[in-house]
Structures are given as C-alpha cells and as structure tokens.
Amino acid sequence: MSASANSIPDSYTCISCRANKLCLPQCLDDICPSDMRARIVKQQRLLQRGDYLFRENDDFQEIYAICHGSIKTSLIGSDGILQITGFHITGEILGLDGIEKRKHAINAITLETTTVCVIPYNQLEELSNRENTVMRNLLAVMTSQIDANQNEIMSVVGNRNASGALASFLCALSRRYAANGEQETEFYLPMSRNDISNYLGLAKETISRLFTRFEDDGLIDFYQKQIRLLNLKKLANLAGHPEPSR
Amino acid sequence: MSASANSIPDSYTCISCRANKLCLPQCLDDICPSDMRARIVKQQRLLQRGDYLFRENDDFQEIYAICHGSIKTSLIGSDGILQITGFHITGEILGLDGIEKRKHAINAITLETTTVCVIPYNQLEELSNRENTVMRNLLAVMTSQIDANQNEIMSVVGNRNASGALASFLCALSRRYAANGEQETEFYLPMSRNDISNYLGLAKETISRLFTRFEDDGLIDFYQKQIRLLNLKKLANLAGHPEPSR
DNA sequence: CGGGGAGTTGATAGGTATCAATGCAAGTGG
DNA sequence: CCACTTGCATTGATACCTATCAACTCCCCG
Numbered sequence: 001m002s003a004s005a006n007s008i009p010d011s012y013t014c015i016s017c018r019a020n021k022l023c024l025p026q027c028l029d030d031i032c033p034s035d036m037r038a039r040i041v042k043q044q045r046l047l048q049r050g051d052y053l054f055r056e057n058d059d060f061q062e063i064y065a066i067c068h069g070s071i072k073t074s075l076i077g078s079d080g081i082l083q084i085t086g087f088h089i090t091g092e093i094l095g096l097d098g099i100e101k102r103k104h105a106i107n108a109i110t111l112e113t114t115t116v117c118v119i120p121y122n123q124l125e126e127l128s129n130r131e132n133t134v135m136r137n138l139l140a141v142m143t144s145q146i147d148a149n150q151n152e153i154m155s156v157v158g159n160r161n162a163s164g165a166l167a168s169f170l171c172a173l174s175r176r177y178a179a180n181g182e183q184e185t186e187f188y189l190p191m192s193r194n195d196i197s198n199y200l201g202l203a204k205e206t207i208s209r210l211f212t213r214f215e216d217d218g219l220i221d222f223y224q225k226q227i228r229l230l231n232l233k234k235l236a237n238l239a240g241h242p243e244p245s246r
Numbered sequence: 247m248s249a250s251a252n253s254i255p256d257s258y259t260c261i262s263c264r265a266n267k268l269c270l271p272q273c274l275d276d277i278c279p280s281d282m283r284a285r286i287v288k289q290q291r292l293l294q295r296g297d298y299l300f301r302e303n304d305d306f307q308e309i310y311a312i313c314h315g316s317i318k319t320s321l322i323g324s325d326g327i328l329q330i331t332g333f334h335i336t337g338e339i340l341g342l343d344g345i346e347k348r349k350h351a352i353n354a355i356t357l358e359t360t361t362v363c364v365i366p367y368n369q370l371e372e373l374s375n376r377e378n379t380v381m382r383n384l385l386a387v388m389t390s391q392i393d394a395n396q397n398e399i400m401s402v403v404g405n406r407n408a409s410g411a412l413a414s415f416l417c418a419l420s421r422r423y424a425a426n427g428e429q430e431t432e433f434y435l436p437m438s439r440n441d442i443s444n445y446l447g448l449a450k451e452t453i454s455r456l457f458t459r460f461e462d463d464g465l466i467d468f469y470q471k472q473i474r475l476l477n478l479k480k481l482a483n484l485a486g487h488p489e490p491s492r
Numbered sequence: 493c494g495g496g497g498a499g500t501t502g503a504t505a506g507g508t509a510t511c512a513a514t515g516c517a518a519g520t521g522g
Numbered sequence: 523c524c525a526c527t528t529g530c531a532t533t534g535a536t537a538c539c540t541a542t543c544a545a546c547t548c549c550c551c552g
Contacts, residue, residue: 072524081484083404085396093446097396100389105396128381134382135374142388143346149395150331150343150352154321156403157447158329160509162540195498201403203541210499224499240325406541408508439531449509454532470517470531 018091018179019065021118021137041117051092053116054109060098062118063239065088066122069114070190073097073106084199087111087151087173087191092179093141155239156200163202166210168239170220186228247394247483264337264425265311267383269365287363299362308364312336315360316436319352330445332398333357333437337426339387357436358373386426402446403487411446412456414485416466420475432474435438 023041044067047053053064053071071088085106088094098104099121126137155168178184189196193211197204214220219235223226231234289362290313293299299310299317317334331352334340344350345367374381401414424430435442440458443450460466465481466476475481 016443027284077400077404077486081404081486083400085399096389096392100393101385105393125382129378132375136371139385139388140346140380142385146342146388146392146395147346147351149392149399150321153331153395153399154323154329156399157445158323158327160447189310199403201406204498205500205542206540209540212500214455237325240323240327438529450530451510452508454540456510460534 009149011196017065017067019063019093019115019117019119019141022063022093022141023065023117024111035198041119045116045118047116049109049110049114050111051114052214053110053114054098054104055107056068058098059102059103060102060119060121062095063124064094064108064116064118065090066094067115067117069081069116070111071108071114072111073193075106081136082198084195085146087133087195087199089176089180092176093145096145096215111195134179145161159239162200162202162206163210163213164212164239165202166196166207167219169196169200169228169234171236171239174232184229185232186226189225189227255444263311263313263363265309265339265365265387267321268309268339268370268380269311269363269388277313287365291362291364293356293360293362294359295356295360297356297362299356300344300350301353302350304344304350306341306348306350306367308341308366309370310340310354312338312340312363312365313361313363313441315362316357317354317360318357319354320438320440321352327407328439328444333441335419335426335436338422339391342388342391343472357425357441401485407450408446409456409459410484410486412453412460413443413447413465413481416473416475417478417482417485420478430475432472433479435471451466 019120027182033210045053047069056075066088070090071094071185073086073088073094074082074084076082085095094108094116095104097106124134153173154184155172156165159165159168173189174184175188191199193207194204197207200207211220211222214235215222218240219229219231221230248450281333288467291299293315298354314333314336316336318330319332319334319340320328320330322328334354334441340354340362341350343352370380370384374384397418402411403409403413417435419435425435432483439448440450440455443453446453457466460481461468465477465484467476
C-alpha cells in the first residue's frame with residue numbers, strides 16, 4: 001500500500017474515489033488498459049494541514065480529486081471578509097471553478113494532512129477529443145456539482161433557524177461519508193467550529209450551544225471533533241422543517 | 247423579422263441572448279451559415295404566467311434559453327415545503343439541472359408571459375461529436391452557472407441580516423439586467439414579494455418592511471413591482487458583497 | 493509548567509418570525 | 523356601473539431566536 005509522491009494511486013483508492021468516472025472511464029479500459037491511469041492522473045500530491053491546494057486567481061490548469069483528507073474552499077469578498085463556500089472530503093472533486101475563466105475563483109485549503117490526485121485539464125480535453133465518454137463524464141461530474149450547490153442553497157437558505165441549518169449540515173456530511181462506504185453515523189469533523197459557523201452564517205457560540213443541545217436531546221454524541229449521530233431520522237426532520245418546539 | 251411559434255428567433259434576440267454561445271457558435275458560421283440555427287434551435291415556445299416549462303422528474307430532453315420573460319425554479323423538499331431556488335430572466339439558460347440523471351431535478355414556472363428557445367440536447371451532443379467548440383461552450387455555460395451558484399450562496403448565507411440579503415438580491419438582479427443591455431437602475435420585479443421571501447429565507451412581512459425602509463432611507467423608489475435603485479453604491483455596501491466584478 | 497488558541501457557557505440587546513388586522517388592485521357577476 | 527370576491531401587499535404588536543460581549547475552561551504544544 002505504497003503511495004509516494006509521484007506514484008499512481010493504488011486500485012483501492014481509485015475504486016472508492018468519486019473521480020474514477022473521470023480518470024478511469026470504462027471505455028478506456030479497452031483502449032489502453034495498462035497505462036491509462038498514468039496517462040491521465042499526473043501524480044499524487046501530499047499536503048499538510050493549512051496548505052493551499054490553489055488560491056483565488058491562480059492559473060487554472062488542473063482538476064483535483066481528494067484521495068485522503070479534507071479541504072475547505074473559501075472566498076474573500078470585496079469587503080475583505082472571508083466566506084467559506086464549502087467542505088470537501090475524500091473522493092470529491094475540486095478545481096472545476098476555474099474552467100470558465102481559466103483562473104481559480106476560490107481558495108482551497110487543507111483541513112488536515114491530505115493527498116490529492118492531479119488531473120491535468122489540457123490532457124483531459126485532448127483525450128476527450130478522441131473519446132466522447134470522457135467529456136460526457138466530465139459533464140456528469142459538473143452537473144452533479146450544480147445539483148449539490150442547489151441542495152446547498154436549499155438547505156442553508158431554507159433553514160433560517162440555526163438548529164435546522166446545523167442538522168442539515170450534519171446530515172449532508174453523513175450522506176457524503178456513506179457515499180464513500182464509510183460509517184454514516186460516526187465520523188470525524190475535520191473543520192473547526194469556527195469554520196462551520198462561518199459556512200452556515202452563524203456565530204461560533206451558536207454552533208457550540210447547538211452541539212450541546214443536540215447532545216442533551218439525544219440527537220448526537222460528541223467528543224471534540226469526533227461525532228456520532230444517534231438519531232438520524234430526527235436530525236433529518238429538524239433539517240427538513242423548522243419546528244417551533246424547544 | 248417575424249417570430250411566430252415555430253420560427254427561428256430574429257437576430258436581435260439571439261445576439262442579446264446569453265445562450266448564443268451555445269446555439270450560435272462562431273465556428274459553425276463557416277460550416278453551415280444559413281441553416282445552422284434551424285438545425286439546433288428547435289422552436290420558440292410561448293408560455294403564459296404560471297405555466298410549467300418543466301417539472302421535477304420530467305424526462306430531460308431539452309435545454310432552454312429565455313428569449314423574453316422570466317421564470318422561477320423551485321424544489322419540493324421531503325417535508326413537502328416548497329423552496330424557490332432561483333429566478334431567471336431574459337437571456338439566461340435553464341434546464342441544465344437534468345443532464346446528469348436525465349430527469350429534471352427542479353420545477354420551472356413562468357412568472358409572466360414568456361417565450362423560450364428550445365435546444366434539443368441530443369442534437370447538441372451529436373453536433374458536439376463533430377465540433378468540439380460546441381461542447382466546450384456548453385462547459386463554459388455550465389461552469390458559469392456553478393460560479394453563479396457559488397456567489398448566490400455567498401451573498402445569501404453571508405448576509406444573515408435581512409437587509410443585506412435583500413440588497414444583495416436587488417444588486418444581483420440589477421447586474422443581470424445590465425448584462426442584457428437593459429437599465430440597471432430601473433426595472434420590473436416579475437416575482438411576488440412572497441417569492442422573494444421564500445427565496446431569501448425571510449418572512450414576506452420582512453420583505454415588505456424592508457422595501458419601505460429602503461425607500462425611507464432613499465435607497466430605492468418603488469411602486470408595486472416597478473423598482474428604481476436610487477443609490478446603487480449604498481445598496482452594494484449594504485449587501486457587503488458587490489461590485490460588478492469584471 | 494505556562495501560554496495561547498479553540499471551545500464552552502452566561503447575560504443582554506437587537507433583529508426577525510409570527511399572528512392579526514387592514515389596505516389595495518384586479519377580476520367577477522349581478 | 524357597482525358591490526363583491528380574491529389574492530397580494532402593507533402595517534402593527536409581541537414573542538422568540540440568535541448575535542454579541544465577556545468570562546471561563548479545556549486541550550495542545552512548546
């Protein structure tokens with residue numbers, strides 16, 4: 001299970017990776033079964049907590065898939081206030097924000113030690129000229145991102161009350177871990193309370209209070225950044241509609 | 247220059263339309279100058295206020311560009327509560343939400359009498375097999391949508407206070423009208439106060455109060471759905487976000 | 493062992509939802 | 523042409539929720 005800096009990711013990683021439709025399209029298996037990964041996935045890159053994967057205004061040249069770890073994306077408004085726009089975990093794609101303007105529109109900072117697969121975009125385009133499936137898969141990935149963003153708006157805006165927003169956030173995260181084949185009821189929150197509060201547009205104190213209240217209500221169980229969802233159904237319910245009770 | 251039900255949209259409409267990169271790629275001019283529009287733009291469709299352009303779960307077959315009018319998109323959560331996810335005005339694209347799953351993910355309802363150009367997606371794909379520019383333009387349109395969604399999240403979530411959210415909403419709309427070459431300081435709000443409140447996650451009474459407060463503060467001037475922005479700078483300031491990014 | 497950052501808890505003020513009533517405009521039928 | 527209806531918008535009073543300020547605890551790391 002080696003994964004040095006320039007190696008090809010081992011098969012387990014690629015199978016569980018949500019980017020595999022991109023860098024491992026089925027049809028390519030027939031065309032170039034042995035060297036295809038090496039052709040598209042340039043390398044694995046290792047990053048330490050707090051490192052930038054890319055910055056706003058950096059030239060766009062690559063797409064990234066997270067092999068292990070997590071990343072937060074942020075944006076600095078003209079008012080100078082930093083706004084976190086999303087969190088990304090293992091198996092998720094990053095960097096598509098730069099395609100249109102050929103410059104990255106957001107910052108990507110790792111939340112912990114993280115490895116990413118680098119997919120050079122020009123090679124992807126080149127490949128897509130010969131193989132339509134590649135471009136189609138790319139489209140699929142992108143539309144799923146649009147979809148995710150829609151749901152994001154939905155869950156955050158729809159929940160003007162703090163408990164709903166947080167519940168929704170936790171449920172969404174749970175779903176994403178489950179999509180990776182990991183436990184959906186118990187996981188590690190790589191981001192700080194402050195990051196969560198920024199992302200949800202709430203005060204960090206409110207997040208703190210909600211965590212303890214959720215625990216009092218038997219919805220969750222947590223110790224620092226480790227969290228266990230005890231009642232997924234009630235949480236989803238909270239996320240769904242604002243209940244005046246309590 | 248007629249534009250009856252099945253005709254090709256007249257050149258003015260297409261030039262001002264944001265979809266023209268899609269249905270009128272430059273390179274195609276050389277290949278099939280005369281009949282190209284007819285080949286891709288299937289028809290113009292006329293809709294009355296309240297009509298559905300498409301519904302959640304409808305089979306996805308077409309993309310739409312709004313020639314004239316406006317459309318709101320919405321989504322019904324698992325709790326049965328309707329959430330408005332966006333508003334779309336002349337020159338904007340609709341329907342991309344269905345690409346991935348081949349089914350539309352949201353509802354699209356017209357806010358007034360509206361005409362749309364219909365772009366059959368399979369023809370677009372077919373065309374893109376021969377001409378890479380088409381698919382590339384499609385990608386560009388989609389990424390700009392992702393970008394727009396990011397900004398959407400940014401401006402709504404970042405503005406937990408109601409006045410900022412509404413100011414941001416008005417500024418964004420102003421920018422979009424300006425992008426169409428229309429007046430940026432005076433326009434018609436096709437959606438109801440209730441729609442706005444739903445979209446911004448506020449109570450409709452709050453929207454009402456804010457409109458009058460903005461008027462008292464000399465920021466805007468309005469009569470029913472007609473609105474004039476008197477102080478774009480202060481509004482942008484309130485929104486926190488702002489500045490027509492160039 | 494001490495310092496500092498992150499997280500928690502408490503008191504208070506302010507903003508917004510909610511409930512309720514009224515105003516207003518367009519459409520309908522007598 | 524006018525009363526009536528209906529839906530949408532506005533305005534007011536009150537209660538609740540959350541931001542803010544401040545103090546404190548806990549954990550990590552030097």
